[in-house]
Amino acid sequence: MPVFNVSLAEMVFSISALYPSTKAFFEQYITDESPEFYVILKPKDIEYEREQSVIQNKKEEFPERKFSDNYLETLAVLRKVADIAFNHGVVLFHGSVVAVEGKAYLFAAPSGTGKTTHTKLWLDLIPGSYVLNGDKPFLKINSGHVLACGTPWRGKERYGCNEILPLEAICFLERDSENSITPMVLNQALQVLMSQIYLPNDTSSILKVLSMCKKIGNATRLYRLKCNMDPDAAVVSSSAMLV
Secondary structure, three states: OOEEEEEEOOEEEEEEOOOHHHHHHOHHHEEOOOOOEEEEOOHHHHHHHHHHHHHHHHHOOOOOOOOOHHHHHHHHHHHHHHHHHHHHOEEEEOOEEEEEOOEEEEEEOOOOOOHHHHHHHHHHHOOOOEEEEOOOOEEEEEOOEEEEEOOOOOOOOOOEOOOEEEEEEEEEEEEOOOOEEEEEOHHHHHHHHHHOEOOOOOHHHHHHHHHHHHHHHHHOEEEEEEEOOOHHHHHHHHHHHOO
């Protein structure tokens, strides 16, 4: 059973894994620092993730997909860390983060809307841009500011790196035939913001996450982008966001 320490989103924790591949998955994040908390994996955690994958497939009307125990263990780690992270001022977000000149810009949308395509358009359009995380970044509230933190959960394209950068803006994508971007205030964005954040099961924890969500919304610029898949969509969004 591999046991190793990980530094992620300025949290240090110990993982007791079932499979050696899990240690390899966290290779870029392994540290000798002392852990603040412990994540211990058991066979029942693997089975729970398998059950959840079946539920998700049905919900999104995907064909049945079977995942290896090795892969499911990485998801089990993610769930356990996300359940603890909000006590450290950290939340798990579903989105794609692009880095430009030392700052981070986050794109969020339901699966299939086009955030990966839009991310690629930014990479093509903006010299020096790269992906901080392509699927599941952590966001950390730090003295009234928000940090976007790279994680090893990077989506099927595996876009990402182990970096932490200040988050400048969050952009919510909607499919449309024409491209347009408008600023949003928190009360306009709160519902969609919450929909992209991992929520724990107990009510008291959800209320804490809601409070953190409001802090994130107040500390970053928020936008709604109506877009198609043409390069002009990235021109429109970057012209507004890169200020």
